[in-house]
Amino acid sequence: MAKRAAILLATLLLALTTVPVGGAQTINDERPNVLLIITDDQRESTLKNMPITRYWMKEGGTLFARAFATTPLCCPSRASIFTGRYAHNHLVRNNSATSELDQSTTVQRHLHRAGYRTAIFGKYLNGWPIDRPPPHFDEWATFGASRSHYYDGEWNVNGSVRTVHRYSTSYIKRRAVDFLKSSEKADEQPWFLLVSTAAPHGPAIAEPSHAGAPVPEWTTNPAIDEEDRTDKPPFVQEQSAPLWRSRSARRSQLRTLLSVDDLVGRVFRKLKAIDDKRNTLVIYMSDNGYLWGEHGLSGPGISKRPPYSESVAIPLLMRWPDHFSAGRVDTGLVANIDIAPTILQAAQVVPGPRFRPDGRSLLEKRARDRLLLEYWVDIGRTPTWASLRTKTYQYIEYYAEDGLTPVFKEYYDLKQDPWQLENLLGDPDPLNDPATSEAARQLDLDRRCSGSSCP
Ligand SMILES: [Ca+2]
Ligand SMILES: [Ca+2]
Ligand SMILES: [Ca+2]
Numbered sequence: 032m033a034k035r036a037a038i039l040l041a042t043l044l045l046a047l048t049t050v051p052v053g054g055a056q057t058i059n060d061e062r063p064n065v066l067l068i069i070t071d072d073q074r075e076s077t078l079k080n081m082p083i084t085r086y087w088m089k090e091g092g093t094l095f096a097r098a099f100a101t102t103p104l105c106c107p108s109r110a111s112i113f114t115g116r117y118a119h120n121h122l123v124r125n126n127s128a129t130s131e132l133d134q135s136t137t138v139q140r141h142l143h144r145a146g147y148r149t150a151i152f153g154k155y156l157n158g159w160p161i162d163r164p165p166p167h168f169d170e171w172a173t174f175g176a177s178r179s180h181y182y183d184g185e186w187n188v189n190g191s192v193r194t195v196h197r198y199s200t201s202y203i204k205r206r207a208v209d210f211l212k213s214s215e216k217a218d219e220q221p222w223f224l225l226v227s228t229a230a231p232h233g234p235a236i237a238e239p240s241h242a243g244a245p246v247p248e249w250t251t252n253p254a255i256d257e258e259d260r261t262d263k264p265p266f267v268q269e270q271s272a273p274l275w276r277s278r279s280a281r282r283s284q285l286r287t288l289l290s291v292d293d294l295v296g297r298v299f300r301k302l303k304a305i306d307d308k309r310n311t312l313v314i315y316m317s318d319n320g321y322l323w324g325e326h327g328l329s330g331p332g333i334s335k336r337p338p339y340s341e342s343v344a345i346p347l348l349m350r351w352p353d354h355f356s357a358g359r360v361d362t363g364l365v366a367n368i369d370i371a372p373t374i375l376q377a378a379q380v381v382p383g384p385r386f387r388p389d390g391r392s393l394l395e396k397r398a399r400d401r402l403l404l405e406y407w408v409d410i411g412r413t414p415t416w417a418s419l420r421t422k423t424y425q426y427i428e429y430y431a432e433d434g435l436t437p438v439f440k441e442y443y444d445l446k447q448d449p450w451q452l453e454n455l456l457g458d459p460d461p462l463n464d465p466a467t468s469e470a471a472r473q474l475d476l477d478r479r480c481s482g483s484s485c486p
Contacts, residue, residue: 062378063351064311065223070291071105071154071232072335073317075344080247080285083296088315092350093359099366099420102406103319103335103342106157108367113137115371115388118405120481125409126157135385138371140167142223145380152206153227161187172206174199180229181236198238199229200290204297211301221309230287233331237286244289246282254325254450262457263326264429264439266412270327277324312351312377314370320344332411338418338427339451343404351377354394364399364422366390389485401486403477419474426470442467
């Protein structure tokens, strides 16, 4: 059945692609639609509380079990998603550096130029002026100020700035479904739809229908229960994370994610219903992770930004029938910088010199032995740091104000110590230290890498 449909489609495609349109370009009808769903501050462990998303994206697609935000903070990470570049190359190093982003280097720009119909609904970039349209989108509804993420936010809806009273995830859902509906009338044009929720970012206000939803019992983990933190850097040691605060953050985040789960289900039902002749590459991810009290870290400013696993690990799932195996778990090291190269390869876009990604397409075989993670001090207590993460260890350097001189180092054996309880460089005795000179040398190089020289 599938084979017959494929032959039929191939014949149809052949007929279409050989007919010149306007004498110049030929229609390449094999290009997929692209749906990119980005949540805000969703830690990797919360996926198990999203049955609908798991059904569509995990059972129907591939789960990337070792996916990371190369900078665990909204704006730098989103800029990495859009450009495929590390933050030291796209230069959006913190949430107030939005204007550093070279808009000619983004995935949306390349798709738009290649003839895709493009739309974004939800969060764009922190600090982006509300009256300025997000570049290279045909349609948009994006929200501004961060305190009004969930209700009564100021939105720019296709150029007009107004207050949207509705619950933001429901509003985004409606816009997305309307977009899919309207795409039926423009079937000859592939589309790129970016759905970018406020959830589960603080203040994590649940939709009334989920406000009292039962939340599964929380079994804390060894990193939350870490008693001896004398191995940790001073900014960690001076924090305390009362369990009630983490418990409350978890509860409200999980409840806002129920609305995201509804959104995913509704969008997939609509995708099926429109019976598009193209197939659709769907990517589900978060921009960064979130700590629920691991190593004593929880609360605004500190639940993301640090280099530990729960802050840098993100959920990442990809579904594209015949390209990403259904139900597969991929354990390779992957990151936000791989999203744009993956999308452009799927869309058969030859990007040209403006697109200089550091990441690589996940459609290709890859053997990445390490990832660079990096962060620059902004608000809060987390100092500038950089880190190498492999499957077996994580090496971290914190820097003095010059951003170059290491003032504190951490090394975790991820095989023996997956919860990062014992920094092997954390005592004053140098004789028991693991060998880290090679990691330090590599980190120094990777902090200046570009394109193919990047991990
Ligand atoms: Ca975020
Ligand atoms: Ca410890
Ligand atoms: Ca030591």
